[in-house]
Amino acid sequence: MVAPPSAGLRGDQPVPFARAAEHPLVMPAAGHALRSLIDGAAGRAAVEMDIAVQTNSMRVQKQLVRAGHGWTILPGLGIAEDVADGTLGAAPLCEPDVWRSIVLGMSRAGRTPPAVEAVARELLHQITSAVDQERWPSAQLHTRAAPTDDT
Numbered sequence: 001m002v003a004p005p006s007a008g009l010r011g012d013q014p015v016p017f018a019r020a021a022e023h024p025l026v027m028p029a030a031g032h033a034l035r036s037l038i039d040g041a042a043g044r045a046a047v048e049m050d051i052a053v054q055t056n057s058m059r060v061q062k063q064l065v066r067a068g069h070g071w072t073i074l075p076g077l078g079i080a081e082d083v084a085d086g087t088l089g090a091a092p093l094c095e096p097d098v099w100r101s102i103v104l105g106m107s108r109a110g111r112t113p114p115a116v117e118a119v120a121r122e123l124l125h126q127i128t129s130a131v132d133q134e135r136w137p138s139a140q141l142h143t144r145a146a147p148t149d150d151t
Contacts, residue, residue, distance in 0.1 A: 001093050003071040024051075026071070045095060
C-alpha cells in the first residue's frame with residue numbers, strides 16, 4: 001500500500017485491504033496484471049474500491065499519490081527509493097495478502113542462444129541484488145537448480 005507520508009504507513013505495520021479501500025485509489029486500468037491481483041484481493045476482502053484515477057504509468061501513479069489524489073498499490077521495488085527519501089509512505093497489505101510470483105523459465109530442448117543466457121543471468125543478478133540489498137523488502141527469492149537431462 002502506498003500513500004503520502006502524512007498517512008503514517010510503516011513497513012512493519014501491515015494495512016488490511018478494507019482499510020486501504022476506505023481511501024480513493026489510484027489504480028492501473030482494468031486488464032493490467034497488477035490490477036487483476038488487486039481486484040481479486042478486493043473480492044476476497046469483500047470490499048468495494050473507490051477508484052479515483054486509472055493509469056498504467058507507475059510514475060504517474062506515484063505523482064498522483066504525492067499530490068494527494070489517493071492511495072495506490074505498487075510493488076515494493078517500484079517505490080523503495082521514494083519511501084527511503086520520504087516522498088511516499090508504504091506498508092504491506094494484509095487480509096488478504098497480495099503477492100505474485102516472477103518466474104524465469106528456459107527451454108531444455110535444443111541449444112540456448114548466448115544472448116538469452118546473458119539476459120537471464122542479468123535478470124537473476126538484478127533481482128538477487130535488489131533482494132540482498134533490501135531494495136525490494138517484500139520479495140522472497142526462491143531458486144531451484146536447473147533440471148539435468150536425467151530428471
